[in-house]
Amino acid sequence: MKRRLAAGLFLAALIFALAPAASAQCAMCANAAETQKAEAQKALNVGIAALVAPVFLLVGGIVVLSYQRRNAPDEPSGSDPVLGERELWRAPAVDLPLDKPSNRPRPSA
Numbered sequence: 674m675k676r677r678l679a680a681g682l683f684l685a686a687l688i689f690a691l692a693p694a695a696s697a698q699c700a701m702c703a704n705a706a707e708t709q710k711a712e713a714q715k716a717l718n719v720g721i722a723a724l725v726a727p728v729f730l731l732v733g734g735i736v737v738l739s740y741q742r743r744n745a746p747d748e749p750s751g752s753d754p755v756l757g758e759r760e761l762w763r764a765p766a767v768d769l770p771l772d773k774p775s776n777r778p779r780p781s782a
Contacts (some may be wrong), residue, residue, distance in 0.1 A: 706717050
Protein backbone atom coordinates (compact mmCIF):
# COMPACT_ATOMS: atom_id res chain seq x y z
CA MET A 674 0.00 0.00 0.00
CA LYS A 675 2.84 2.38 0.83
CA ARG A 676 4.56 1.60 -2.46
CA ARG A 677 1.43 2.52 -4.41
CA LEU A 678 1.14 5.80 -2.55
CA ALA A 679 4.81 6.59 -3.16
CA ALA A 680 4.50 5.69 -6.84
CA GLY A 681 1.39 7.88 -7.16
CA LEU A 682 3.10 10.84 -5.51
CA PHE A 683 6.15 10.40 -7.73
CA LEU A 684 3.96 10.30 -10.84
CA ALA A 685 2.07 13.41 -9.75
CA ALA A 686 5.35 15.26 -9.11
CA LEU A 687 6.63 14.22 -12.54
CA ILE A 688 3.47 15.45 -14.24
CA PHE A 689 3.65 18.80 -12.44
CA ALA A 690 7.33 19.14 -13.33
CA LEU A 691 6.58 18.65 -17.03
CA ALA A 692 3.50 20.90 -17.08
CA PRO A 693 5.32 24.18 -18.00
CA ALA A 694 6.75 22.61 -21.17
CA ALA A 695 3.30 21.37 -22.16
CA SER A 696 1.66 24.73 -21.50
CA ALA A 697 4.19 26.45 -23.75
CA GLN A 698 3.10 24.23 -26.61
CA CYS A 699 -0.56 25.07 -25.93
CA ALA A 700 0.26 28.79 -26.10
CA MET A 701 1.96 28.36 -29.47
CA CYS A 702 -1.03 26.42 -30.80
CA ALA A 703 -3.45 29.03 -29.48
CA ASN A 704 -1.49 31.86 -31.13
CA ALA A 705 -1.38 29.99 -34.44
CA ALA A 706 -5.11 29.21 -34.26
CA GLU A 707 -6.06 32.81 -33.45
CA THR A 708 -4.49 34.08 -36.65
CA GLN A 709 -6.53 31.67 -38.79
CA LYS A 710 -10.00 32.21 -40.21
CA ALA A 711 -13.08 30.77 -38.50
CA GLU A 712 -13.21 27.80 -40.90
CA ALA A 713 -9.62 26.87 -40.16
CA GLN A 714 -10.20 27.19 -36.42
CA LYS A 715 -13.19 24.85 -36.66
CA ALA A 716 -11.10 22.36 -38.68
CA LEU A 717 -8.34 22.53 -36.06
CA ASN A 718 -10.84 21.80 -33.27
CA VAL A 719 -12.25 18.82 -35.18
CA GLY A 720 -8.73 17.52 -35.79
CA ILE A 721 -7.84 17.79 -32.11
CA ALA A 722 -11.03 15.95 -31.15
CA ALA A 723 -10.27 13.22 -33.72
CA LEU A 724 -6.80 12.73 -32.22
CA VAL A 725 -7.96 12.73 -28.60
CA ALA A 726 -11.06 10.51 -28.94
CA PRO A 727 -9.23 7.18 -29.52
CA VAL A 728 -6.98 7.83 -26.53
CA PHE A 729 -9.97 8.43 -24.27
CA LEU A 730 -11.70 5.31 -25.62
CA LEU A 731 -8.64 3.14 -25.00
CA VAL A 732 -8.07 4.47 -21.50
CA GLY A 733 -11.77 4.16 -20.72
CA GLY A 734 -11.78 0.56 -21.96
CA ILE A 735 -8.80 -0.31 -19.77
CA VAL A 736 -10.49 1.28 -16.75
CA VAL A 737 -13.75 -0.61 -17.39
CA LEU A 738 -11.93 -3.95 -17.81
CA SER A 739 -9.85 -3.46 -14.69
CA TYR A 740 -12.97 -2.46 -12.72
CA GLN A 741 -14.81 -5.56 -13.90
CA ARG A 742 -11.90 -7.88 -13.08
CA ARG A 743 -10.84 -6.31 -9.79
CA ASN A 744 -12.07 -9.29 -7.75
CA ALA A 745 -11.23 -12.07 -10.22
CA PRO A 746 -9.80 -15.20 -8.60
CA ASP A 747 -6.14 -16.03 -9.08
CA GLU A 748 -6.80 -19.69 -9.92
CA PRO A 749 -9.32 -21.12 -12.39
CA SER A 750 -12.60 -21.98 -10.73
CA GLY A 751 -13.37 -24.99 -12.90
CA SER A 752 -16.85 -23.79 -13.79
CA ASP A 753 -16.43 -22.71 -17.37
CA PRO A 754 -19.79 -21.90 -19.02
CA VAL A 755 -18.60 -23.47 -22.29
CA LEU A 756 -17.30 -26.74 -20.84
CA GLY A 757 -19.68 -27.00 -17.90
CA GLU A 758 -18.39 -28.18 -14.55
CA ARG A 759 -15.41 -30.04 -16.03
CA GLU A 760 -12.13 -29.23 -14.34
CA LEU A 761 -9.76 -28.24 -17.10
CA TRP A 762 -6.55 -29.45 -15.48
CA ARG A 763 -7.85 -32.94 -14.58
CA ALA A 764 -10.08 -34.07 -17.46
CA PRO A 765 -9.25 -33.66 -21.15
CA ALA A 766 -11.52 -31.53 -23.29
CA VAL A 767 -11.86 -34.42 -25.77
CA ASP A 768 -12.33 -37.98 -24.52
CA LEU A 769 -10.00 -40.16 -26.57
CA PRO A 770 -10.39 -43.96 -26.64
CA LEU A 771 -7.03 -44.86 -25.16
CA ASP A 772 -7.84 -48.45 -24.25
CA LYS A 773 -8.76 -49.64 -27.77
CA PRO A 774 -5.98 -50.99 -30.00
CA SER A 775 -5.25 -49.15 -33.19
CA ASN A 776 -5.72 -50.75 -36.63
CA ARG A 777 -2.86 -48.81 -38.11
CA PRO A 778 0.29 -50.72 -39.01
CA ARG A 779 3.14 -50.14 -36.62
CA PRO A 780 6.43 -48.88 -38.02
CA SER A 781 9.16 -51.48 -38.12
CA ALA A 782 12.37 -50.68 -36.31
